[in-house]
Amino acid sequence: MPAGLVISAPASGVGKTTLTLALARAWRNRGLNVQCFKSGPDYIDPAFHAAATGRASVNVDSWAMDRTTISHLVSRGTDADVVLAEGSMGLFDGVAARGVSGTGATADIAEMLGWPVVLVIDPSGQAQTAAAIAAGLRDYRPGVRLAGVVLNRVASPRHEDLVRRALNDAGIAVFGALPRHAEISLPKRHLGLVQAEEQAEIGKLIDEAARFVAEHVDLDAVLRSAASWSPQPAASGINVTPPGQRIALARDAAFSFIYPHMLEAWRAAGAEISTFSPLADEAPDASADVCWLPGGYPELHAGKIAANARFRSGLRTFADTRPVHGECGGYMVLGTALTDADGIRHEMTGLLGLETSFAKRRMHLGYRLAALAAPMPGHQVGARLRGHEFHYSTIVAQPDTPLAVVHDATGAVIAETGSRRGQATGTFFHLIAEDR
Known part of the structure; x- marks a missing residue:
């Protein structure tokens, strides 16, 4: 039975994609089948997911898609061991008016599928305040469950210790802390990341990210936090008519x-x-x-x-x-x-x-x-x-x-x-x- 997790953050640019790719490749290196999805309309990340897992990734979007369509799309993870949905922007960020099944927020997908959330927190320029942010996200919406936190770009062991203590006092699990590591930064251009197919070294980049994350994050603890998931077969597929034969x-x-x-x-x-x-x-x-x-x-x-x-x-x-x-x-x-x-x-x-x-x-x-x-x-x-x-x-x-x-x-x-x-x-x- 697959285990499902959502990778999210308080904001964009915190490291969601890097952590998703690293976890996916690290677990794949252990012999697990990993299926990724992208919450929201970002069209670049699914190609990176496919490079990390060897399996095609697709977008799931609560503003544009109904629950039947989302169920149909995520059912491709039925034969996987681990299913990861990478969020967009901050966990609760969406549009002001509800769409087909939600506002487009990552939290919609987490609640709909019943998958707990791993938060990527960048505590740069903070210490205990990072715990307050994590606690606020944990308590903001009752139907969304927080599994724990991965800290990214910690400045020093002392900095990590301050943030860890505050998160432990708030009852929030810390799965690991990543120091700054420029070698795994993904190139960007004006519409976001440079696309996977344009990067000849993408495999090496993901391998390095997986090695780095495995060194600093408790992969077993993250996996144990995932929710067992029994996908329900969708009554019908996607409501799309081909433009031609x-x-x-x-x-x-x-x-x-x-x-x-x-x-x-x-x-x-x-x-x-x-x-x-x-x-x-x-x-x-x-x-x-x-x-x-x-x-x-x-x-x-x-x-x-x-x-x-x-x-x-x-x-x-x-x-x-x-x-x-x-x-x-x-x-x-x-x-x-x-x-x-x-x-x-x-x-x-x-x-x-x-x-x-x-x-x-x-x-x-x-x-x-x-x-x-x-x-x-x-x-x-x-x-x-x-x-x-x-x-x-x-x-x-x-x-x-x-x-x-x-x-x-x-x-x-x-x-x-x-x-x-x-x-x-x-x-x-x-x-x-x-x-x-």
Whole structure:
């Protein structure tokens, strides 16, 4: 029977991902099967999880997904020995308005699944106050159970002793304390961590993290704190209609992101997926009946995309007779032009009139609920789609027909409506689920 744990923290940037990867690899090195999940919409961490465990990881999200979908996704951990759900932001951080089954907070997943929480606490600049924070998190929501704490970036043995004593006095278990260790810091860029597939040394980095954590954390005590878990089979799977029977999917360093559970749902519904690389100047498979350009980092490769005539002409020919859809970065590439961070304007494919710029960074971040005003591949007019938007581009022009009425998590209407022209459609949000 699997044992489940949630890895969380009081805030972002404390070390949740590093601890999750280290625990997963350390237990795998002991011969255990470890299954990871990511709570919330962050799309980068699941690839790191897969690198650490050898098993695919997916997102579970209480704002965008109902309990049936979450149950279906976590059921992949049935044959594992240990199941770890890595949280996002702080333990109770979510949006102000409830979504499908919660606010998107990690605590929602912990309570829903009945898994206790291991907190990563960074006591830099603190001592006993770290215990007060941990105790406050322990007592904030009755349905969420705290297993214990791992301290990260302790300054000295004296510092560790002060924090440990205070946590022991508060009745909170301390599983270990990690001194600062720069060698296991994961590289970052403007959308978070540099993606796992871009790091040739990722295996060595995770191995070093596992060795370091095994040296300073009581792995057996952490494992004993996990809750035995008997997953209940979901009555149905994910409510997702594939965009077509044969899907040509752009896949390379510029088009690297699509939620793994979406691809799995498409295949489970009988769709066939063929990949192509715009950066290698490849065109979509001519036998496909739909083309999908996911998000990624086209702004880092805009010059090459603009120069790749075979890709651009092949995509335009495809769009003459069949639908093409782009998400976020893919949407930008479907547009007329993209201006990079250096102010250089690059011609894109011109299937849409959208023009975007990274010359002046402006963050767009948050959940999105879209009611389609026009059809897009796999979804009809009136469909309610839930997704997440995260980018730093600015719209310079968007002359086409709006695709949807889009609201943020508070219900406020936002300007990024997506657009449609002929067979081409695009959205700034990444699709997570359709309301049942």
